[in-house]
Amino acid sequence: MKAYFVETDDDGTGEIVWCDDIDQHADRAEWYSTRRAPEFDQYCEQGWVPAEAWIKWGGWLSCPECGQHVTPELWNYDEDEPIDPVYINSSAFCSLSCYELTQSKAQATRKRRAELLDQFNSLGLPATAFIGRHFYATEANRIDFTFEGGKGYWNAAQPNEVLIAPIYLDAWEKAKTAINPTAKLLRIER
Numbered sequence: 001m002k003a004y005f006v007e008t009d010d011d012g013t014g015e016i017v018w019c020d021d022i023d024q025h026a027d028r029a030e031w032y033s034t035r036r037a038p039e040f041d042q043y044c045e046q047g048w049v050p051a052e053a054w055i056k057w058g059g060w061l062s063c064p065e066c067g068q069h070v071t072p073e074l075w076n077y078d079e080d081e082p083i084d085p086v087y088i089n090s091s092a093f094c095s096l097s098c099y100e101l102t103q104s105k106a107q108a109t110r111k112r113r114a115e116l117l118d119q120f121n122s123l124g125l126p127a128t129a130f131i132g133r134h135f136y137a138t139e140a141n142r143i144d145f146t147f148e149g150g151k152g153y154w155n156a157a158q159p160n161e162v163l164i165a166p167i168y169l170d171a172w173e174k175a176k177t178a179i180n181p182t183a184k185l186l187r188i189e190r
């Protein structure tokens with residue numbers, strides 16, 4: 001397949017699309033313009049363009065940490081200084097410090113998730129904990145869990161409560177007695 005730069009707006013914003021015949025592409029009508037970008041044919045199989053190749057080609061990216069634009073000039077016009085990016089897959093961090101900041105946040109998040117799971121599991125409830133998509137911040141306190149016949153959630157800020165929707169209360173009572181009668185009795189808030 002061939003790579004095309006597809007302008008999705010008239011301001012030059014766009015993306016790379018791989019296909020055999022761009023004129024027959026289903027999204028063709030939504031695009032502002034298209035042009036061949038043979039430099040990117042080689043990335044067809046992986047389906048994304050490495051950030052460095054993209055920038056060298058003339059594209060730009062926003063730093064995932066601070067939003068600074070990384071452009072082919074590798075220059076920060078606001079601060080009037082050069083940019084020394086860190087390229088990770090299809091992302092371009094504007095500096096090593098931005099990359100390291102993102103890394104340390106991710107590490108803190110992983111640590112917090114593990115702590116939360118340990119804290120929840122130590123309650124000995126007949127429930128299987130999982131951390132849902134709402135978990136994005138290191139301060140997050142919430143654990144979702146499932147049990148036989150239902151689901152609920154728990155918040156580390158109120159560790160003596162579980163929150164169960166009314167429709168699952170009967171199942172929750174049953175799960176507690178049937179599976180683990182020694183589980184700590186938690187107040188249930190609807």
Ligand SMILES: [Zn+2]
Pocket residue numbers: 063064065066067068093094095098
């Ligand atoms: Zn940055």
